Amino acid sequence: MHKRRVGRTDLLVSQICLGSMTWGQQNTEAEGHAQMDLAFSRGVNFIDTAELYPIPPKAETQGRTEKTIGSWMKANRNRDKVILASKVVGRTANTWFRGDRPSKLVRADIFDAVEKSLAKLGTDYIDLYQIHWPDRDIPWGSNPTRVGAVARRPDAAGTPGGETPVA
Numbered sequence: 001m002h003k004r005r006v007g008r009t010d011l012l013v014s015q016i017c018l019g020s021m022t023w024g025q026q027n028t029e030a031e032g033h034a035q036m037d038l039a040f041s042r043g044v045n046f047i048d049t050a051e052l053y054p055i056p057p058k059a060e061t062q063g064r065t066e067k068t069i070g071s072w073m074k075a076n077r078n079r080d081k082v083i084l085a086s087k088v089v090g091r092t093a094n095t096w097f098r099g100d101r102p103s104k105l106v107r108a109d110i111f112d113a114v115e116k117s118l119a120k121l122g123t124d125y126i127d128l129y130q131i132h133w134p135d136r137d138i139p140w141g142s143n144p145t146r147v148g149a150v151a152r153r154p155d156a157a158g159t160p161g162g163e164t165p166v167a
Helices: 029-041 065-077 106-121 140-152
Strands: 004-005 012-014 016-020 045-048 083-088 128-131
Touching: 012 016, 012 083, 016 029, 065 106, 083 106
Parallel strands: 016 045, 045 083, 083 128
Antiparallel strands: 004 012
8 A cells, every 4th residue: 555645744644544434323343443454454554533423423422433443453552553633523512522512623622622532542642633624703714723733732742842843
């Protein structure tokens, strides 16, 4: 499988990215593991997930997809070989993401989303973090800046002191 560089980073990802939005709702954890096993055996090292998943989104299933990926990486001890992409939800009236209030693309909510995703994934870093959809109630240019603030944290993987550019 050919690999491609992500932006200006050192990340080399397979040309095919394995999507995961059905694991934990339409597919079982075992089926998700089987799909990752097959993809990984064929050279796919890039897995995409999101705090929103699985689809369709429901309070009682939210986060199962990340837990499925986390249990697979733990069982296979292969976190260092996986390029993991995840996403924060944009503005939404669904309150289960942030406890009891609507989610917004503000610094506190992004940090909250990252920390919860890290716990569910059973890892201490996410290789590529993205906005699932923009917050259309703020100036467009503010959306990427908010994720950049998280990526430039001194303790963020691969971004000591903010020296590594955000992809």
